[in-house]
Amino acid sequence: MSQPKSFQPPQRRLMGPGPSDVSQRVLDALARPTIGHLDPAFVGMMDEMKGLLQYAFQTNNELTFPVSAPGSAGMEACFVNLLEAGDKVIVCQNGVFGGRMKENVERCGATAVMVQDDWGQPVDPDKLEDALKTNPDARLVAFVHAETSTGAQSDARTLVEVAHRHDCLTIVDAVTSLGGSPLKVDEWNIDAIYSGTQKCLSAPPGLSPVSFSERAAEAIKNRKTKVQSWFLDLSLVMGYWGAGARRAYHHTAPINNLYGLHEALLILKEEGLENAWSRHAHMHQALRAGLETLGLNFVVPEAYRLPQLNAVTIPEGIDDAQVRSTLLNDYNLEIGAGLGALAGKVWRIGLMGHASNADNVIYCVNALDEVLSKMGAAVKSGAAVDAAKQVLASSAAA
Amino acid sequence: MSQPKSFQPPQRRLMGPGPSDVSQRVLDALARPTIGHLDPAFVGMMDEMKGLLQYAFQTNNELTFPVSAPGSAGMEACFVNLLEAGDKVIVCQNGVFGGRMKENVERCGATAVMVQDDWGQPVDPDKLEDALKTNPDARLVAFVHAETSTGAQSDARTLVEVAHRHDCLTIVDAVTSLGGSPLKVDEWNIDAIYSGTQKCLSAPPGLSPVSFSERAAEAIKNRKTKVQSWFLDLSLVMGYWGAGARRAYHHTAPINNLYGLHEALLILKEEGLENAWSRHAHMHQALRAGLETLGLNFVVPEAYRLPQLNAVTIPEGIDDAQVRSTLLNDYNLEIGAGLGALAGKVWRIGLMGHASNADNVIYCVNALDEVLSKMGAAVKSGAAVDAAKQVLASSAAA
Numbered sequence: 001m002s003q004p005k006s007f008q009p010p011q012r013r014l015m016g017p018g019p020s021d022v023s024q025r026v027l028d029a030l031a032r033p034t035i036g037h038l039d040p041a042f043v044g045m046m047d048e049m050k051g052l053l054q055y056a057f058q059t060n061n062e063l064t065f066p067v068s069a070p071g072s073a074g075m076e077a078c079f080v081n082l083l084e085a086g087d088k089v090i091v092c093q094n095g096v097f098g099g100r101m102k103e104n105v106e107r108c109g110a111t112a113v114m115v116q117d118d119w120g121q122p123v124d125p126d127k128l129e130d131a132l133k134t135n136p137d138a139r140l141v142a143f144v145h146a147e148t149s150t151g152a153q154s155d156a157r158t159l160v161e162v163a164h165r166h167d168c169l170t171i172v173d174a175v176t177s178l179g180g181s182p183l184k185v186d187e188w189n190i191d192a193i194y195s196g197t198q199k200c201l202s203a204p205p206g207l208s209p210v211s212f213s214e215r216a217a218e219a220i221k222n223r224k225t226k227v228q229s230w231f232l233d234l235s236l237v238m239g240y241w242g243a244g245a246r247r248a249y250h251h252t253a254p255i256n257n258l259y260g261l262h263e264a265l266l267i268l269k270e271e272g273l274e275n276a277w278s279r280h281a282h283m284h285q286a287l288r289a290g291l292e293t294l295g296l297n298f299v300v301p302e303a304y305r306l307p308q309l310n311a312v313t314i315p316e317g318i319d320d321a322q323v324r325s326t327l328l329n330d331y332n333l334e335i336g337a338g339l340g341a342l343a344g345k346v347w348r349i350g351l352m353g354h355a356s357n358a359d360n361v362i363y364c365v366n367a368l369d370e371v372l373s374k375m376g377a378a379v380k381s382g383a384a385v386d387a388a389k390q391v392l393a394s395s396a397a398a
Numbered sequence: 399m400s401q402p403k404s405f406q407p408p409q410r411r412l413m414g415p416g417p418s419d420v421s422q423r424v425l426d427a428l429a430r431p432t433i434g435h436l437d438p439a440f441v442g443m444m445d446e447m448k449g450l451l452q453y454a455f456q457t458n459n460e461l462t463f464p465v466s467a468p469g470s471a472g473m474e475a476c477f478v479n480l481l482e483a484g485d486k487v488i489v490c491q492n493g494v495f496g497g498r499m500k501e502n503v504e505r506c507g508a509t510a511v512m513v514q515d516d517w518g519q520p521v522d523p524d525k526l527e528d529a530l531k532t533n534p535d536a537r538l539v540a541f542v543h544a545e546t547s548t549g550a551q552s553d554a555r556t557l558v559e560v561a562h563r564h565d566c567l568t569i570v571d572a573v574t575s576l577g578g579s580p581l582k583v584d585e586w587n588i589d590a591i592y593s594g595t596q597k598c599l600s601a602p603p604g605l606s607p608v609s610f611s612e613r614a615a616e617a618i619k620n621r622k623t624k625v626q627s628w629f630l631d632l633s634l635v636m637g638y639w640g641a642g643a644r645r646a647y648h649h650t651a652p653i654n655n656l657y658g659l660h661e662a663l664l665i666l667k668e669e670g671l672e673n674a675w676s677r678h679a680h681m682h683q684a685l686r687a688g689l690e691t692l693g694l695n696f697v698v699p700e701a702y703r704l705p706q707l708n709a710v711t712i713p714e715g716i717d718d719a720q721v722r723s724t725l726l727n728d729y730n731l732e733i734g735a736g737l738g739a740l741a742g743k744v745w746r747i748g749l750m751g752h753a754s755n756a757d758n759v760i761y762c763v764n765a766l767d768e769v770l771s772k773m774g775a776a777v778k779s780g781a782a783v784d785a786a787k788q789v790l791a792s793s794a795a796a
Contacts, residue, residue, distance in 0.1 A: 206653075
């Protein structure tokens with residue numbers, strides 16, 4: 001190992017599937033003095049955080065807090081608390097993260113019945129209905145609201161309705177949707193939901209906001225066995241995050257990361273959730289105009305596209321890795337590779353949170369135009385940037 | 399909820415059981431621009447981090463990295479990867495954290511045979527030996543090297559020797575010892591070890607450094623069943639943290655927290671591990687002189703005291719909570735309450751990492767002298783501060 005020294009990361013534009021660009025306000029918050037996890041000043045911040053998360057999730061759920069670990073741990077928190085060995089779960093899969101749900105189910109000693117849809121398509125509510133009819137003993141339905149691996153959005157409200165008709169609880173993956181596109185936990189009657197901080201909230205990775213309905217909380221209370229994870233056991237965690245002035249030590253919360261999330265949620269509140277959703281939609285339209293002018297095609301049909309995660313097919317004969325490393329090295333621009341079945345076949349261009357802005361759209365379209373034209377896969381003409389600018393101008397005028 | 403605004407934490411002195419004071423260098427590192435978890439620049443930092451952690455642990459173990467969550471998750475990572483349902487484990491308990499180990503064992507479907515020692519005493523190797531003789535089918539021995547709830551240090555080297563004589567693997571809790579007092583993973587033949595960042599490393603909480611020996615890695619490879627936690631499954635995590643340029647996505651690493659840990663480990667390397675251990679020992683002696691002059695008695699016999707965690711008995715008739723809140727509100731000084739069986743009976747005064755310095759020793763002794771004398775439990779005379787200063791002067795001269 002060469003002599004290590006202080007790490008000075010380069011200044012990138014993060015337009016992959018997350019982490020997204022973190023604003024200076026949030027970075028500044030991270031660097032505030034560390035205080036104790038039981039300090040009354042910190043506990044006051046935790047109370048505010050809960051209110052801010054309830055706003056972001058559009059819920060009044062009492063059981064709303066950030067798990068002290070990344071989104072994958074939030075996913076696991078939902079499954080290990082709601083499942084017991086022998087349970088049966090319907091898992092709808094239309095990308096990588098449905099597969100991860102299956103892993104979680106099986107590691108709880110439960111059975112996963114898979115409902116498959118093509119990658120890039122939304123989850124089909126009719127297929128879910130059929131699976132529930134065939135499996136009347138299923139207790140739970142799990143699906144991904146916004147598939148980060150494809151950029152497809154599923155109709156969470158309808159899927160939850162179907163699940164509830166068959167008396168199943170629901171677990172919803174909202175890692176990529178929270179803060180970026182419409183999500184209404186109470187109105188849609190979602191029972192358990194988890195997200196991440198490094199997507200449309202634009203806080204650093206490391207925390208996973210979760211929320212549980214009354215009905216889910218009741219199911220947890222009535223468990224016959226202990227939760228298999230001590231760290232993620234909600235009956236213990238809530239001694240710390242639950243209401244009331246008396247906070248019991250469970251584990252040491254990631255203090256400074258929580259400062260960052262608090263600031264990021266505050267920024268979202270200041271902008272307003274609906275305004276944030278509109279901004280993501282506008283930026284997506286501008287990026288789309290640019291990418292389509294470059295001849296790049298979207299993986300997901302228009303009706304189901306997530307504005308914050310744009311998966312496009314890599315043109316024939318173009319070297320995936322070379323393009324991405326040129327963008328990173330020559331433009332300090334990170335876009336995402338394909339994941340799972342789509343590895344090598346698509347690029348995933350994120351427009352998430354703080355990174356979802358006009359400057360990034362123009363910069364990315366121009367960089368792709370330059371790099372692809374050098375490889376003979378586009379004609380550098382400025383037309384793509386103009387197309388994006390036109391959309392931006394029209395939305396500004398609107 | 400009142401209108402939330404940016405959170406401005408007070409500037410405390412953190413002299414509890416952790417988190418400890420975080421230096422400005424580490425805080426500055428946290429605030430550097432977020433980059434991607436697969437960015438080659440970040441991967442280079444990860445390689446350095448591994449070397450720095452190997453130095454801190456005094457090990458060449460390949461399997462050495464920070465779990466992306468607090469120490470409790472590091473503990474769980476050790477147990478879920480090394481245990482399978484039906485296994486038998488000897489757990490030595492002499493404080494709160496041995497009890498948490500038992501919870502972990504049982505939630506893996508394994509059996510915990512408890513070896514109890516009094517709180518404040520070290521783990522007795524003879525009792526462990528007896529338990530191993532009575533339970534020849536035990537596969538694993540787990541114990542806490544440095545009990546954060548009492549400040550007692552156990553003889554890890556001997557305990558591991560005993561365990562190995564009976565062909566058991568070992569899991570060692572080094573949350574409070576790493577960086578603060580002698581710990582030699584390779585020399586002591588420890589098989590699996592976990593720690594935290596917010597104690598003697600003085601990085602913010604949220605990460606858990608772990609290390610696994612070849613023997614432990616082999617045991618994990620030979621498992622018959624999948625690890626019950628997807629998030630903590632080492633066979634998957636090592637696709638990301640393992641050697642080699644090709645890092646596979648598992649979960650999104652807590653980027654900025656890792657910047658902080660990297661800087662904290664660098665500071666430790668610059669000081670030198672042995673120097674850090676000596677500093678902790680010196681500061682402890684000075685604090686001890688001050689506290690004893692105030693009439694405060696240590697919970698742990700001298701031979702087993704951890705320099706970084708000083709548990710003293712609360713004088714008869716003194717209101718625990720009132721003293722701690724006065725110190726916090728009037729002095730911005732955090733000391734720790736008792737935990738578990740010692741709640742309300744002891745204070746835990748930390749001298750950990752960056753917080754283990756002469757200024758803090760003097761400040762704490764003086765503050766306690768003032769607060770206790772107002773309550774009639776000491777006579778404010780300056781003698782306690784003088785006693786501490788005398789030790790500091792002698793060690794400076796040495």
